Amino acid sequence: MSVSSLVLASGSPRRFELLQLLDRPFTVVRPDVVEQRNATESPTDYVKRLAVDKARAGLALASADALVLGADTIVVADGQVLEKPTSFEHFAGMMQQLSGQTHQAVTAVAAVCQGIERVIVSAAKVTFKPLSSEEIADYWRSGEPHDKAGGYGIQGRAAKFVTHIEGSYFAVVGLPVYETEQLIVALINDIGGRP
C-alpha cells in the first residue's frame, strides 16, 4: 500500500517552517482539539495523548490514506505543566517559575496512517538566567509569549534569557526535525511491510 500524501495537522507557524526542512511536499489542516490534562496523567502521557488526538483529528479532515502528523509541546517546571499564558498575571507567574532555573521542554509528534499510529517524544533541559520584573513585563509587551507553551520562544526574544540547553533545540521550538523524519520513515515501512 502507498501513502498518498503527507499532512500536517497544526496551526503552528513554527511546525510549518520546521516540517519544510524535510523536503517532503505536505499540506496543512487545522483541527480543533481540546487541550485539558486529566488529573492522573503524567506530563509525558499528556503531551503524547495530545499529539495523537491532533493527528487523529487531522485525519478526519484529510484524505483517507494520508499520513497525518500531529504534535504538542509543553514546558514542565517543578513537575507542573506550563502551557500558553492566558493573561499577563499567568505569564508573569510562569516566568518567575522559570527565572534562574532549569526546566524541561517536551514535544510529542504522532503519525497516523491507514490504521497505524506511532508517537515519539523529544525533550530538552533549558536553563534561564534570573529575570527581573522589567524584563518579564518587556517580554510580554513584545507579543511573543501569547501563543507559546511556557510563555516563551527560544527562537525569538527569549533567546537572550537562555544560558544553557541540553537536548533537542527543535523539540523546544515545537517539532524535533530528525525524530520527525525517522517517524515518517518508520510509518511508511510499517505500511509497506503489511500483508
Ligand SMILES: Cc1cn([C@H]2C[C@H](O)[C@@H](COP(=O)(O)OP(=O)(O)OP(=O)(O)O)O2)c(=O)[nH]c1=O
Ligand atoms: C517553548 C516554546 C514553544 N513554542 C511554541 C510551539 C508551539 O507552537 C506552541 C505550543 O503549543 P501547542 O499546543 O503545542 O501547539 P499550537 O497550539 O501552537 O499548534 P497546534 O496545536 O495547532 O499544532 O509553543 C515555541 O515556538 N518556542 C518555544 O521556545
